[in-house]
Amino acid sequence: MEHIIDIEHLQKHFGDLQVLHDVDFNVEKGEVVTIIGSSGSGKSTLLRCINLLEIPDGGEIKYKKQNILDSSMDKGDYRSKVLMVFQSFNLFNNLNVIENCMIGQTKVLKRSKDEAKKIAMERLKQVGMEAFANSDSTRLSGGQKQRVAIARALCMDPEVLLFDEPTSALDPEMVGDVLEVMQQLAKQGLTMVIVTHEMQFAKEVSDRVIFMDRGVIAEQGTPEQIFNDPQQERTKQFLSRFA
Ligand code: ADP
Ligand code: MG
Numbered sequence: 001m002e003h004i005i006d007i008e009h010l011q012k013h014f015g016d017l018q019v020l021h022d023v024d025f026n027v028e029k030g031e032v033v034t035i036i037g038s039s040g041s042g043k044s045t046l047l048r049c050i051n052l053l054e055i056p057d058g059g060e061i062k063y064k065k066q067n068i069l070d071s072s073m074d075k076g077d078y079r080s081k082v083l084m085v086f087q088s089f090n091l092f093n094n095l096n097v098i099e100n101c102m103i104g105q106t107k108v109l110k111r112s113k114d115e116a117k118k119i120a121m122e123r124l125k126q127v128g129m130e131a132f133a134n135s136d137s138t139r140l141s142g143g144q145k146q147r148v149a150i151a152r153a154l155c156m157d158p159e160v161l162l163f164d165e166p167t168s169a170l171d172p173e174m175v176g177d178v179l180e181v182m183q184q185l186a187k188q189g190l191t192m193v194i195v196t197h198e199m200q201f202a203k204e205v206s207d208r209v210i211f212m213d214r215g216v217i218a219e220q221g222t223p224e225q226i227f228n229d230p231q232q233e234r235t236k237q238f239l240s241r242f243a
Contacts, residue, residue: 001028004064004160004191005050005082011058012045019045021215023059027160027193032186034202035195036226037212038238043195046212047162050193051084080108083153087165089145091137091152097124098133101152109156116155123151127181143174147181154185161185163194199242203227211235 005027012020019042027033035043048054050061052068052075061068068078091100101120105111111119124130127147132140137148146166153161163182167175179201186192186205196202202209202223209226211219211234219232230236 003027003062004029005193006062006065007050007059008062009059010046010049010056010061012042012049012054012056019215020049020056023215023217025210025217027191030189030191031207032192032194032205033208033210034206035193035210035212036197036199036202036238037218041212042215043212044164047084047164047193047195051082051162052079053084076108080104080156081159082162083156083158083160084162084164085146085149085153085166087169089142089149089169091145091149093138095137096133097129097135097137097140097148100137100148101155104152105155119155120151123154124148126154126184127151128177141174142170143177146170146174146178150178150181150185158190160191160193163192163196165195165197167196167198199227199239211238213238 003026007023007025010020010023023046037043045054049056063078063082066073095103098117098120101123102116105116105119106113121130121133124133127150129144129147129151132144137145140148167178170178179198183205206223208220209223210217211226213234219226219230219235226235227239230239
């Protein structure tokens, strides 16, 4: 299988605190990988390093065999291919819904306004938000904002979508809509790396589950292996909190 992302010996410190210890991690094309683990275990830092929101201080991150930390790498281009969806949505509040979905297309991909608009409508439809195309983005519910954020990311034709706890900031009744959209994307073969506390969702959607603990990948496997037959004591302990 083709690895889209290949991480070796990744290390990250914040001051004296080592947050990632020698993390090896890869993602295959079309794969859905979920990352679970306690708060503070380094999940967000790992995603943020993949997206270059944090610069690692050791190891390698390769995207399609190219080292993304190389000075020759076009980081703008990389960031338009490997996109992050945040817990807090990060919509542009001064832009309406469809403008949020168009701006990256016109500015980064240099698409015409007409083309960007057409693609934006298709993507909004895909997440069930086409009726809100001209709405003020600040007036949407959390679940609606997150679906727009996903549509905005899809407009860039991403190779990989990274999700950092996309439903953690949502009222419980909104969570299902967002997870359903993500499940559809998974079925369509989009490559995704998802940090989540939604264990049932992780069980259903993942090709592979990674359990992080104190800055290392403590265990990984299929959902069946991790949820039904975890090998490590710390994995069992973590999962027992969700039983
Ligand atoms: P998780 O997403 O698993 O909850 P994080 O990756 O956010 O974990 O954080 C891992 C550790 O790194 C935590 O101890 C956190 O306080 C620390 N940390 C994260 N970001 C920073 C930062 N920008 N500066 C200092 N410490 C940070
Ligand atoms: Mg986090």
